[in-house]
Amino acid sequence: MKLLLHRYTLELKYTFRISRRSFDAQENLIVEINHEGISGYGEATDNSYYENTSIDLLVSKLESVRAEIEKELPDNPETFWIRMQALLSDYPFALCAVDVAMQDWFARKAGLPLYKQWGLELTELAKTSFTLSIDSPEQMIQRMQEMQWDCYKIKLGTADDIEFVKTLREHTTALLRVDANCAWTVEETIQKSKQLKELGVEFIEQPLPADEWAAMEEVYKKSELPLMADESCKTIEDIEKCIGRFHGINIKVMKCGGLTPALKMIKKAKALGLKVMVGCMTESSIGISAIAHLLPLLDYADMDGPLFLKKDIATGVTITNEGIRFPDGSGSGAQLI
Numbered sequence: 001m002k003l004l005l006h007r008y009t010l011e012l013k014y015t016f017r018i019s020r021r022s023f024d025a026q027e028n029l030i031v032e033i034n035h036e037g038i039s040g041y042g043e044a045t046d047n048s049y050y051e052n053t054s055i056d057l058l059v060s061k062l063e064s065v066r067a068e069i070e071k072e073l074p075d076n077p078e079t080f081w082i083r084m085q086a087l088l089s090d091y092p093f094a095l096c097a098v099d100v101a102m103q104d105w106f107a108r109k110a111g112l113p114l115y116k117q118w119g120l121e122l123t124e125l126a127k128t129s130f131t132l133s134i135d136s137p138e139q140m141i142q143r144m145q146e147m148q149w150d151c152y153k154i155k156l157g158t159a160d161d162i163e164f165v166k167t168l169r170e171h172t173t174a175l176l177r178v179d180a181n182c183a184w185t186v187e188e189t190i191q192k193s194k195q196l197k198e199l200g201v202e203f204i205e206q207p208l209p210a211d212e213w214a215a216m217e218e219v220y221k222k223s224e225l226p227l228m229a230d231e232s233c234k235t236i237e238d239i240e241k242c243i244g245r246f247h248g249i250n251i252k253v254m255k256c257g258g259l260t261p262a263l264k265m266i267k268k269a270k271a272l273g274l275k276v277m278v279g280c281m282t283e284s285s286i287g288i289s290a291i292a293h294l295l296p297l298l299d300y301a302d303m304d305g306p307l308f309l310k311k312d313i314a315t316g317v318t319i320t321n322e323g324i325r326f327p328d329g330s331g332s333g334a335q336l337i
Contacts, residue, residue: 001033001034001035001069001070001071001072001073002033002034002035002070003031003032003033003062003066003069003070003098004031004032004033004034004039005029005030005031005032005059005062005063006029006030006031006032006336007027007028007029007030007055007059008027008028008029008030008284008313009025009026009027009028010025010026010027010028010282010283010284010309010310010313011024011025011309011310011311012024012025012026012282012308012309012310013308013309013310014139014308015133015135016133016282016308017133017134017135017155018133018134018155018157018179018181019134019155019156019157019158019180019181019182019183020049020157020181020182020183021048021049022133022134023282026045026046026281026282026283027045027046027054027055028043028044028045028046028055028283028284029043029044029045029055029058029059029097030042030043030097030284030286030313030314030336031043031044031062031094031097031098031100031101032101032336033069033098033101033102033105035073035105036109038105038108038109039105039108040100040101040102040103040104040105040106040107040108040331041100041101041104041286041290041314041332041334041335041336042096042097042098042099042100042101042102042103042104042258042286042287042290043096043097043100043283043284043286043287043290044058044093044094044096044097044254045093045254045281045282045283045287047093047254047281049231050092050093050254050255051090052090052091052092052093052094053093057091058091058093058094058097061088061091061094062094062097062098065084065087065088068083068084068087069084069098074102076106077099077102077103077106077259077260078260080098080099080102081095081099081102081257081258081260081261084098084099085257088257092234092235092254092255092256092257093254095257095258096253096254096256096257096258096259097258098258099257099258099259099260099261100253100258100259100287100290100332103117103258103259103260103290104290104331104332104334105331107330107331107332108330108331110330111330112330113293113326113329113330113331113332113333114259114290114293114331114332115293115294115295115296118263118293120293120296120297121296122295122296122326123296124296125295125296125298125301125323125324126295126298126299126300126301127150127151127301127321127322127323127324128151128301128302128303128304128319128323128324129149129151129152129153129175129177129300129301129302129304130147130149130151130152130153130304130307130321131152131153131154131155131179131302131304131308132144132152132153132154132155132168133155134155134156134157134158137163137164137167137168140154140164140167140168141167141168141171144168144171144172144174145171147307147321148321149174149321150174150175150321151174151175151176151177152168152172152174152175152176152177153176153177153178153179153205153302154168154176154177154178154179155178155179155181156178156179156180156181156183157180157181157182157183157184161178161180161192162192162195162196162199165178165196165199165201166199169199169200175200175202176199176200176201176202177201177202177203177204177205177300178196178201178203178204178205179204179205179206179230180204180205180206180207181205181206181230181231182206182207182208182209182210182231183207184207184208185208186208186215186218186219188207189204189207189208189219189223190218190219190222190223192204193222193223193224193225194224196225197224197225201225202225202226203225203226203227203228203247203248204223204225204226204227204228205227205228205229205230205250206228206229206230206231206232206250207219207227209231210231210232211232213232213241213245216232216245216246217244217245219245220244220245220246220247226247226248226275227245227246227247227248228246228247228248228249228250228275228277228300229242229245229246229248229249229250230249230250230252230279232245232246233246233249233250233251233255234255234256235255235256235257235261235265236256236261236264236265236268239265239268239269239272239274240272242269242274243272243274246274247274247275248269248274248275248276248277248299248300249265249269249274249275249276249277250277250278250279250302251265251266251269251276251277251278251279252278252279252280252281253278253287253290253291254281259290259291259294262278262291262294263294263297266278266294266297266298270297275299275300276297276298276299276300277298277299277300277301277302278291278294278295278298278301278302278303279301279302279303280302280303280304280305281305282305282308282309283305283306284305284306284309284312284313284314285306285312285313285314285315285316285317285334286313286314286316286332286334286336287305288303288305288306288316288317288319289314289316289317289327289332289333289334290332290334291303292316292317292324292326292332293326293332295324301324303319303324304319306319307319312337313336313337314334314335314336314337315327315334315335315337316332316333316334316335317333317334
């Protein structure tokens with residue numbers, strides 16, 4: 001096997017703001033695993049909220065384990081993930097990239113799309129929301145007018161959160177979801193849940209800082225809207241802690257270390273009665289095409305990453321308001337341009 005690393009700077013169409021940061025470009029890394037003339041692809045992004053995610057660091061770490069990655073073809077992707085997890089446990093974004101690349105390679109080798117490799121069919125698929133990042137009301141309305149969507153996820157975490165949602169509601173009948181990205185307090189969340197419910201919001205994502213488990217118990221008891229965990233639920237070990245604190249979880253493959261653990265997280269969360277969403281970072285069609293194959297298993301989806309790029313670096317799934325259209329071909333269906 002051969003490991004190839006491709007670095008990119010993805011320029012955004014406009015500044016993307018959430019409660020804790022804003023950015024105009026996204027540094028990312030495409031991992032390619034090539035064997036027998038077949039390439040599988042995975043992706044990692046730089047995200048300062050999480051440890052060990054700078055692209056320089058990810059490249060350095062992957063180079064340090066290159067020999068282990070390239071030494072032999074595993075029996076299956078899970079065997080490979082277990083071997084890589086022992087080497088990359090402190091670098092989940094790197095682990096994710098190599099895992100997705102290997103999952104992609106095996107499916108391409110079998111001549112099957114990923115979802116069929118997993119025994120799934122494309123029926124009753126959740127539609128992805130379109131994210132409105134924090135901006136002036138005028139700019140957020142303009143984004144909605146540019147992207148006529150059935151469901152918007154609104155980033156919040158300002159002193160004017162409710163006014164933002166009221167203003168947006170005046171301009172759309174679409175389903176609304178909100179994401180505070182850890183910015184609220186207990187009382188703020190409880191109060192805003194009442195106001196947001198009146199505005200037709202479906203759920204609140206990650207209202208409190210990630211480790212405030214005791215406080216989330218109080219919010220869970222008093223919130224008038226369902227609560228989704230994002231930053232609080234990184235890996236499968238976090239799922240049981242979400243019981244009695246959240247109504248569902250947002251799985252991101254980079255947080256948990258790839259598609260292999262994500263599939264296990266979905267199964268466990270559903271067994272515990274939690275709703276399941278898969279979200280994304282600001283990533284290209286390489287990463288989004290891979291996670292889109294999880295759609296048959298999901299209640300909600302947030303897979304709009306490529307829609308924010310000035311220029312995508314890959315082809316793959318096509319994202320529209322009507323849903324996600326899968327390309328012909330095997331694996332994730334993504335190809336670097």
